[in-house]
Amino acid sequence: MPRILDESYRVAWGDLCYFKENAPTILISCLIGPLLYLVAFGYGIGSGMESGIDGYIRFIIPGVISMATLSATFSFISSKILIQKLFYASFDELMLCPIRPSSVVLGKTLVGILRGICSCAIILAIGVLISPGIKVTAFLFLLVFISSLTFSLLGILAGLLAKKHNSLTVFSSLVIVPMTFFCGTIFDVSNVPAILGYAIYALPLTHPTEAIRAVMLDLPIPWLSVAAICVYCILFFVLDYCIIKRRSF
């Protein structure tokens, strides 16, 4: 285990240098989206709701945090991988060094996880200010961590598979953007028709949303969702690992 951590840190070193020097812009850019949703949906739509604005704000904060684990990681990681692969060719250097594929995969997720956790922490701080009743536990951070890891791994997958920048944009608008809205982030999935519900439950973002909401609103933990996040995480890791190991990108 220590060896994989050591190697992953070595892989991430260059990205971390960039992150350290550009932290404010990197963080602001990934906060804008979730905060806009919080204000627009929370105060805009929430004010017209029966449950009242406070109830909807309480509902939407966990959704926005879950959304941030996706928006702060996926596009950042996938475009970084694609650029390093196609335009800088610095991904080649990574393939040239005596580091195992598993460490390359994990190392490349590190800035994503960092970005995910930082932006969630900031949204959480704002959330606690505007809705003091919500719960913050260590398990919440574990969920944010796993979710950020999962979507960073998905970002690596997309970056490795994309042959040009355009395909990444298409994937983003066809899969990622709908996912941010439909996966229970801003509305309750149990209210949608059954057929659509199944589709929504097949998407990876639904599960961290459900789990994070349960923790923050002090509801029973949906262990099935927690397991589903882990399954997606392992699935994406294995796919990334195989692609890098087989050098088929």
Added chain:
Amino acid sequence: MGTIIKAEGLKKSFDGFEAVKGIDMEVEAGEIFGFLGPNGAGKTTSIRMLTTMVRPTSGKIIINGFSLDKDLTEAKASIGVCQQHISLDKDITVRQNIKHHAILHKMPAKEIGPRMGELSELMGLGPHMDKKVTELSGGWKRKTSIVCSIMHRPKILFLDEPTAGLDTKSRHMLWDMIRELNRSGTTIFLTTHYIEEAEDLCGRVAILNQGTIVALGSPKELCDSIGYITVEYSGDDGKKSMRQFPDRQSGKEFMAKLKEDTAMSLRKTTLEDVFLIATGEEYSEGGV
């Protein structure tokens, strides 16, 4: 000293186009091995296969005793590569690029600083160390790549056109450095379009054309094989032609038969002549 690079039946196809058509070769430890060939011959593709970056369509590669099919990581630990295309991370500085490279190759932390200082001074990179890669001129980027490739003291160094884009002085400095590295035991595998320099530097060369090795041996062996003496002359249509002869005497006899007013000269055959003939790019039907 034994074989350090071995390739058997190495092939690579891109969507049906066969870029490398079956290469067999062995490079001895401690050698400077030149890999020559016209544009598109498959040099870079071969180097990318030998250095683990591209998976061959078929064939076997053994690097420093490790088969690339099984012991990929171990094989990687013994090589350094300077690619034809600059492969630096343009989001970070020169210093960070070099340091990241050393970290990836697991150099002990306390060795990194001194080694980086030594090499950047040798290359004259000092004033550029804290610039972003995008702020560098082409030659400086190349020098940064070269520093990265030798930073971790690899046993085998692959250089794919390391002198492309370098000024004359830097080029000479680089050739000296390659000799020095070779003296200290590094095996060098290099490609270049400066054939006279390869002739000067390399113990053996392979000439690649359209994905196959068409000549292999020491520069002298190759020159002797086509004829040690070359006569250059302009033909009736004014085009320059050349012809090789096994000795000076037969060269002179040939010259005596040419028309009086023909411009002609007799000289030693060079590796460049071999190259032109072997790749079918010679400017007349040469050969003996």
